[in-house]
Amino acid sequence: MDFKSFSLPPKNAPPIGDCVSLENRRNQQRAIGSGEILISWHHEPDVLRAYSTLDISENGARVVLDCYLPDGLTGLALFHRPTGIRIDRPSIVAWCRAMRDSQGNLLNYEAGIRFF
Numbered sequence: 001m002d003f004k005s006f007s008l009p010p011k012n013a014p015p016i017g018d019c020v021s022l023e024n025r026r027n028q029q030r031a032i033g034s035g036e037i038l039i040s041w042h043h044e045p046d047v048l049r050a051y052s053t054l055d056i057s058e059n060g061a062r063v064v065l066d067c068y069l070p071d072g073l074t075g076l077a078l079f080h081r082p083t084g085i086r087i088d089r090p091s092i093v094a095w096c097r098a099m100r101d102s103q104g105n106l107l108n109y110e111a112g113i114r115f116f
Contacts, residue, residue, distance in 0.1 A: 037113070039051065071096060075091055076090055077115055094111075
């Protein structure tokens with residue numbers, strides 16, 4: 001058999017303005033406050049992970065992490081504590097970014113978790 005070499009065309013990154021929007025896409029108010037959200041990720045269904053919440057709404061939550069979570073990671077958001085509110089909804093990591101101090105040192109990560 002004859003195999004021809006295959007190469008993808010060079011990938012040029014789009015200008016940052018084309019892929020980042022600062023527009024607020026929320027329909028519901030965020031509830032600001034501390035607490036934890038418990039999530040079971042689909043790749044580890046028997047393991048519950050607790051993440052500190054910065055804020056939470058009917059459609060999702062912003063959480064603090066000590067490691068990066070890849071965009072598109074899916075799981076099941078179970079409940080929020082200490083409120084005891086049951087969520088029981090599929091969820092996805094919508095975004096994750098590094099938080100740094102003024103010298104550029106990594107402090108932690110923040111992620112947006114969207115509920116379906």
